[in-house]
Amino acid sequence: MKTSRRGFLHHSSVIMAGSLLSPLVLHGKAASPNEQVRIALIGCRNMGFGDLKNALKQPGVVCAALCDVDEDILNNRCNEVEKIQGKRPAAYADFRKVTDDKNIDAVIIGTPDHWHCLPFVYACQAGKEIYVEKPLANSIAECELMVKAARKYKRIVQVGQQQRSGPHFIQAMEHIRAGKIGQLRKVNIWGNFNYGIGPVKAADSPVPEGVDFNRWLGPAPQRSFNTTRFHGSWRMFWDYGGGLMTDWGVHLIDVALWAKDITTMPLAITATGGNFAFPDHAHETFDTMNVSYQLKDYLVNWEHTAGTQNGPYGRSYGLAFIGNDATLVIDRNGWELFPEWDEQKKQPKAPAMPKQGGGESHELHMKNFLECIKTRKDPACTIENGSLVAKYAHAANIALRTNSQLVWDESRHNFGGNTAANALITPVYRSPWVLPVI
Numbered sequence: 001m002k003t004s005r006r007g008f009l010h011h012s013s014v015i016m017a018g019s020l021l022s023p024l025v026l027h028g029k030a031a032s033p034n035e036q037v038r039i040a041l042i043g044c045r046n047m048g049f050g051d052l053k054n055a056l057k058q059p060g061v062v063c064a065a066l067c068d069v070d071e072d073i074l075n076n077r078c079n080e081v082e083k084i085q086g087k088r089p090a091a092y093a094d095f096r097k098v099t100d101d102k103n104i105d106a107v108i109i110g111t112p113d114h115w116h117c118l119p120f121v122y123a124c125q126a127g128k129e130i131y132v133e134k135p136l137a138n139s140i141a142e143c144e145l146m147v148k149a150a151r152k153y154k155r156i157v158q159v160g161q162q163q164r165s166g167p168h169f170i171q172a173m174e175h176i177r178a179g180k181i182g183q184l185r186k187v188n189i190w191g192n193f194n195y196g197i198g199p200v201k202a203a204d205s206p207v208p209e210g211v212d213f214n215r216w217l218g219p220a221p222q223r224s225f226n227t228t229r230f231h232g233s234w235r236m237f238w239d240y241g242g243g244l245m246t247d248w249g250v251h252l253i254d255v256a257l258w259a260k261d262i263t264t265m266p267l268a269i270t271a272t273g274g275n276f277a278f279p280d281h282a283h284e285t286f287d288t289m290n291v292s293y294q295l296k297d298y299l300v301n302w303e304h305t306a307g308t309q310n311g312p313y314g315r316s317y318g319l320a321f322i323g324n325d326a327t328l329v330i331d332r333n334g335w336e337l338f339p340e341w342d343e344q345k346k347q348p349k350a351p352a353m354p355k356q357g358g359g360e361s362h363e364l365h366m367k368n369f370l371e372c373i374k375t376r377k378d379p380a381c382t383i384e385n386g387s388l389v390a391k392y393a394h395a396a397n398i399a400l401r402t403n404s405q406l407v408w409d410e411s412r413h414n415f416g417g418n419t420a421a422n423a424l425i426t427p428v429y430r431s432p433w434v435l436p437v438i
Contacts, residue, residue: 037370040065040089040098041108042119044077045231047133048110051160054366055108055131056084061370065090067098070231071210093212095119099126106130106156106373112234113138113241114220114427120146121436124153129373131366133160135246135390136383141426141435143387143394144413148438150383158369158379159386161254163332165368166361169255172321172328172335176259180350181323181337186299187256191248191317196306198236198283199228219429228282236283243285244304246393248317253293254381254389255319255330256300263384265391265408266293266300271400278307291396302396326350334358398424 037060041052044066055061063081066089068074074091082088092098098107099122106129109119116137123130130150136159137143150157163169176184204224207213213225220239223229235241242249273289287306292299309316318331326339326349336355339348365380372379395415399406402420415421429435 036060036062037105037373038062038064038103039106039108040067040101040104041077041110042067042095042098043109043111043115043133044068045070045073046110047160048108049077049080050362051108051110051131051133051366052081053084054363055370056081057363058367058370062087063089064104065092065098065101067092067095069093069212069215070208093215096122099123099128102126104128109133112216113246114239115218117142117146118219118433118436121149121438124149124155127153127155129156129369131158131160131369132386134386135242135250135393136386137390138241138246138394139425139427140391140394141413143390145436145438147383147387149436152438156369156372156376156379157383157386158365158372159381159383160365161251161381161386161389162361162365163251163255164258164380164385165365166332166358167364168334168356168358169258169330169361171356172330173255173259175337176321176323176328180326181321181328182325182340182349184259184298184321184323186301186322187259188312188320188322189249189252189256189300189302189318190311190315191244191252191302191304192306192308192311193244193248193304193316194307194309195233196236196244196283196285196304197278197281197287199233199281201280201282202226202228217430219427219433219435221428221430226282233282236285238284241285242393242397243283244306245285245289245291245302245397246390248304249302249393249396250386250389252317252319253300253302253392254385256321257389257392258385259321260295260298262295263388265388265395265410266295267407268294269392269395269399269406269408270294271396273400285397286400289396289400291399293392293396324349330358332358332360394424 039055041048066077078088078091107123109116109132204226207225229237235247236243271291273286276288289304291302313329315331321328326337329336334357337353339350342349368380395406398421404418404421406415409416
């Protein structure tokens with residue numbers, strides 16, 4: 001659906017003002033204007049705590065509980081929350097204490113990726129609304145399971161792909177859909193970051209005091225403790241994450257799919273690359289990677305070169321939407337247009353325009369989530385959006401891990417006769433944890 005600039009600005013202003021103007025609606029019914037949204041955070045170290053701080057900036061929101069397996073992080077975050085809101089939240093090491101608390105209305109899931117699915121499903125079953133960090137989960141099967149849970153239990157779910165709430169990203173999508181770059185033929189995406197190579201290798205060491213490492217591992221396989229697979233670098237190991245592909249890939253590929261409101265898996269996925277550099281650094285995920293997604297009428301290409309910070313158009317990350325008349329280049333700082341030249345008319349095929357500014361949209365994304373708790377409408381990044389792009393990213397990793405060109409069979413929810421690829425769709429949970437059935 002096309003939206004005018006005036007309509008977009010009105011929509012944005014409604015989102016930004018909504019929490020000030022609308023009465024709260026909790027558990028599907030209207031509440032008094034002074035009733036609070038009691039929110040809890042599961043996984044407190046990094047992005048989840050940033051999400052919580054954005055929630056606490058909004059009127060009518062209070063943090064009721066924090067949950068983490070690291071006592072130091074949990075205590076420090078409780079101290080910070082107490083300074084922000086004047087009341088100390090409850091502190092838990094077990095996420096089930098959060099989902100069992102009937103006084104909690106919503107949860108933020110900011111754990112490592114392998115710990116997204118179980119708290120999510122438990123929260124759905126307990127009637128909580130959910131803001132879950134991206135990628136939605138650490139496997140294709142978990143992503144599909146979480147969609148089923150959200151829809152079965154009729155929960156409001158916002159996936160932390162905050163570009164969907166970003167004004168300049170919305171404007172760029174309008175520009176493309178209005179035909180102002182001509183026919184969209186290809187989207188090139190890149191994400192080059194130093195951290196993608198992981199930390200320098202280190203020997204195993206004792207579990208830090210105050211850390212429940214068995215609970216941190218959770219459903220993942222039993223392993224010894226190593227700092228390179230823990231705080232800050234876990235995502236470079238397959239048991240817990242998918243490297244740059246699932247960290248930045250889900251953000252940026254989501255924008256490429258958004259341009260045409262894609263709701264299905266690609267016709268084919270091919271990937272090349274490997275671990276070509278930095279043998280003294282600890283990582284299993286790929287440091288060098290190119291991926292091509294064949295869609296019905298355009299291509300989406302991803303590439304990353306971990307350990308570098310440069311990229312096309314002078315940007316370490318971004319997207320280039322290539323149309324017949326112009327190329328639109330965008331990142332979180334803004335977007336700009338590069339018109340093609342019409343040799344016959346001796347003029348650009350698209351009118352020149354100044355570079356459009358941008359900025360972060362984390363707080364807008366949280367405001368949108370809180371507004372949707374009241375309206376019971378789907379938020380900016382639905383559970384289906386989050387699931388689809390995570391599946392794109394996981395499929396790319398699977399393609400390279402199995403040296404395969406993959407074709408997704410929607411009727412069987414697998415890669416057809418590719419046994420090696422199919423073996424990577426569903427994780428095997430470590431006892432006593434069990435993958436839920438919805």
